[in-house]
Amino acid sequence: MTDHHEAETGRSVALIVGAGPGFSASVARKLAARGTAVALASRTPQTALAEEIGGRAYSLDAGDAATTAALFAAVESDLGVPDFVMYNASARVRGLLTELDPAAVEAALKVMALGPFLVAREAAQRMVPRGGGRILLTGATASVKGMPTSASFAMGKFAMRGLAQAMAREMQPKGIHTLHVVIDGAIEKPGRAPPSQDAHLDPDAIADAALAALDQPRSAWSWEIELRPWVETF
Secondary structure, eight states: OOHHHHHHHHSSSSEEOOOOHHHHHHHHHHHHHOOEEEEESEEEEEOHHHHHOOOOOOOOOOOEEEEEHHHHHHHHHHOOOOOOEOOOOOOOOSGGGGGHHHHHHHHHIIIIIIIIHHHHHHHHHGGGGOOOOEEEEEEGGGTOOOOOOOHHHHHHHHHHHHHHHHHHHHGGTTTTEEEEEEEEEEEEEOOOOOOTOSSSBHHHHHHHHHHHHSSOOGGOSSEEEOOOTTTTTO
16 A cells, blocks of 8 residues: 555555544554554544554544544644545434434434545545545445434435545546445454354454455556445345
């Protein structure tokens, strides 16, 4: 994963928004192993993970334009301009459509729809002049099919998928690879036993697949991949 920014500075810089102990942590560790300087942003700073991989932890209120701009400015000052940006922040409000709290739904959509737009916009403003970069957006089963009692989650994830598709068409001719990863199933978590073998997705396996897709040569880029355990129905 190289571009001319990395060639000039000798290292790549990654920013992961919505950093946590699962998929995003796996991506962070794998990028750090490649020699990438990794910035981790989340509502609660992931200081332990940052120390483990030699990165930096930042606080971010996802969906807020001012704090998003401030985050990019801080990362640029501390580590350099990110050439890899991942958005993995999410919010979920469960309930029957007739009983959902509009304010709670609005707050969730701010994280899942406005948040990725703000992050992608800041990333693209820096990547376009350099002629390259990679932007990874995390989708879910709800990105392609809405489920009962999960209307707000489907709304947000459908919005993110639409954003990714539009970004791919607009940004790929400018050298920026946009990838939307549909994670169709539950992700394995420490201490949570799966109901059957391979019932949960291994976060390291998801990270390997996503990074492999972002390593594709420009003549054959994917804008979206779907990942699911073999026990998951289509």
